[in-house]
Amino acid sequence: MIATLLRNKIDGHYKEIATILKTSEWGAKEIIEGSGTTSLENLQRLFDYLGINFVETSRQVKYELSTGLNNKIFKNYAGYWLEKKKYEIRESTFANYSNLFINNILPCLGNIPCDEFSNQILQQFAYWCKEKGGKEGKGISEHYIRDAILLVKAVIRDGQDEGIFPDFSFKQIKIPKTLQIEAQKKVYTEKEYKKIIDYILKNISSKSVGILIGIFTGMRIGEICALQFKDIDFDEKIINVNKTIQRIYNPLDELEPSKIIITPGKTKNSIRQIPITNEIIEILKSLKIDNDYYVLSNKKKPIEPRTYRKFYNKFMKELGIEPIKFHALRHTFASINIENGTDVKTISDILGHSDVSITLKTYTHISQKAKESAIQKFNDMFKTKEEKINFTSKYKGNVCCINKKTGKLDFLGTIKDVCTYLSEKSRYVCDVINGIQDDKSYEIVPKIEGITFKDGKYVGG
Numbered sequence: 130m131i132a133t134l135l136r137n138k139i140d141g142h143y144k145e146i147a148t149i150l151k152t153s154e155w156g157a158k159e160i161i162e163g164s165g166t167t168s169l170e171n172l173q174r175l176f177d178y179l180g181i182n183f184v185e186t187s188r189q190v191k192y193e194l195s196t197g198l199n200n201k202i203f204k205n206y207a208g209y210w211l212e213k214k215k216y217e218i219r220e221s222t223f224a225n226y227s228n229l230f231i232n233n234i235l236p237c238l239g240n241i242p243c244d245e246f247s248n249q250i251l252q253q254f255a256y257w258c259k260e261k262g263g264k265e266g267k268g269i270s271e272h273y274i275r276d277a278i279l280l281v282k283a284v285i286r287d288g289q290d291e292g293i294f295p296d297f298s299f300k301q302i303k304i305p306k307t308l309q310i311e312a313q314k315k316v317y318t319e320k321e322y323k324k325i326i327d328y329i330l331k332n333i334s335s336k337s338v339g340i341l342i343g344i345f346t347g348m349r350i351g352e353i354c355a356l357q358f359k360d361i362d363f364d365e366k367i368i369n370v371n372k373t374i375q376r377i378y379n380p381l382d383e384l385e386p387s388k389i390i391i392t393p394g395k396t397k398n399s400i401r402q403i404p405i406t407n408e409i410i411e412i413l414k415s416l417k418i419d420n421d422y423y424v425l426s427n428k429k430k431p432i433e434p435r436t437y438r439k440f441y442n443k444f445m446k447e448l449g450i451e452p453i454k455f456h457a458l459r460h461t462f463a464s465i466n467i468e469n470g471t472d473v474k475t476i477s478d479i480l481g482h483s484d485v486s487i488t489l490k491t492y493t494h495i496s497q498k499a500k501e502s503a504i505q506k507f508n509d510m511f512k513t514k515e516e517k518i519n520f521t522s523k524y525k526g527n528v529c530c531i532n533k534k535t536g537k538l539d540f541l542g543t544i545k546d547v548c549t550y551l552s553e554k555s556r557y558v559c560d561v562i563n564g565i566q567d568d569k570s571y572e573i574v575p576k577i578e579g580i581t582f583k584d585g586k587y588v589g590g
Contacts, residue, residue, distance in 0.1 A: 135161050138179045149175050153208020160205070203246070203284075204239035206293055210284045220390055224377040226280060232264045233277045243293045246285060248300045251278060259305040271304050278302055315453045316461040328448050335416055335427040336440055338409075342368075342424075343455065346403045347462035347480050350434045350455045351375050355391055358413070359420040366410050368403045370394065370481065374431055389433050399481045520544070520562040520575070522555040528562060531572040539571070547573065 139146060143157040150157050150171050207230060215223050237257045241250065255274055262269040262277070269277075288294040317325070326344060329337045339353050348356075351373035360369045374391045394400045416427060423431040432440075438455055445452035459480065466476050477484075520528075522544055530540040530547060540550050544562075548555050551571070560566040561573045 135175075135179070146175060146178065147209070147212060149178055151209040152205045153212050156205035156208040201243045201293060202239065203241050203243055204235050206243055206288050207235065207239075207284050210287050213287075219392060221375060221377045221392065229273070229277055229280055233258060233262045233269060233273070234281060237261070238281065243288060244295060246294050247297060248302070251281065251299075251302050254278070254281065255302050256305055271306065274304050278304075315457050316464050317450075317453070317457060319465075321450050322461060322465075324450065325445075325448065333412055333415070335425055336432075336437070337444065338412060338416060339425045339437065340441060340444065340458065341409065341412070342405075343458035344462065345405060345409060347459045347476075348403070349373065349459065349481075350437060352394075352399075354423070354425055354431055354434050354437055356424045357420070358417045358422055358424060361410075361413055361424075363410055363414060366405055366407065368405055370399065370401050370403060373399070374433060376433055376435060391431070394481065396481075396483045398478075398483045401478065401481050403479055520559050522559060526575060528558075529572075529574050531574065533570060533572060 139161060143161070144154045146161075147154045147157040150160055152160065211223075211226060211230065214226065218226075234254075237254055238250070255278060258274045258277055259268050261267075262274070282299060285294045289296055322344065325340065329341050342348060342353055342356070343350070346368060348368075348370060352370050355372045355374040356368070356370075360371060361367070362369065372391055372393055374389060376387060376389050413424070416424070418427055419429075422428055425432045425437060441455050442452045463476055463480060467473070524544055527541050527543055528547055529538050530550065531537070532539045540547065542550065544555055544558055547553075547558050551558065551568075557566060558573060561568045561571075562575070
């Protein structure tokens, strides 16, 4: 029998014949085992490759292997398309594509004949992804649904050029909404930030300096793990960010499904220069042994992000701070700079975003402190010159101390009287009145009309 002859000739080496059959390794296996289909043209090329000659007409071949072109199923052509893309895209992107096909696309669309595809099938696929997509079959997010549909469309377009899929124009696919509560990005407080920095400065090591770099530059964990001493310009005080390290998972790679790779930045903006302070430069100088060593390991072999995250979590717990994701250092860096008035374009460049809009979209969660400051600045624009009096210790009028908890007036007197009442210096009291400082207990404001002192109490106003 022809099928048996082919199996004997191939002897399990399906990867070698996948390109000839215009399919993937798993697709080639299905064709030879009898459950898959291919065209007579592909089959003849396979015979030529294997050195098989037939006197019989092609009718016997078609009968035995059921090789009608229009019966070709999606997973066979998708596998062929993916094998072609392997040489055109980054290895990490190929791994992401493979996972999307294995966990989302093929379970739903794999066995559908190519000539049956339409916009209706794509729409049904979107709904299926919401309900049953993912490795565990519990549905996937809108983001991954969009990615999956884009991949399916790419396969179809490629197949339309070869006459495998019907020639139809894509219509807009409705992406089903998934119930997600948009969580505010977590950042460390200013107090926690200072505590982390102080502790690291007293306990410098190759590993702990990575957290310091994250705090002062906003670099991603993969970029910090890939940083070598040769990437640091000690004279100009600059870190050259030019690569990243990551672990990828490729279910199609039987020999090494999980591995570490070091690649250039994903976009041209990811390759950037970040200025650093004299203090950090001196710390890095003291740690440097060899130019080719990785900063975090101080060896020729780098530490991977997964391992460094474990160190980071342990470090934070020992410090008495509840650890949030390492990426929180990046968010904290951006938030503090925004609060302190650094322009968004500068922050975007330092973070390596491909567009300023990404920075704006990512950090719309600016802190309450920044919001209050913005409102106050806007309000100050409309104040008259008389209202903008700068209160000093020379101010002769009375001021009020209004209790923040009760909302009542606790004391009224001159600035000198208030200083005595609060046991504070006049500079502090004036700063509170002028809105430069904030007192925990009192609102200190110029005298309010109508307030009088009666029976030992301040009333009215």
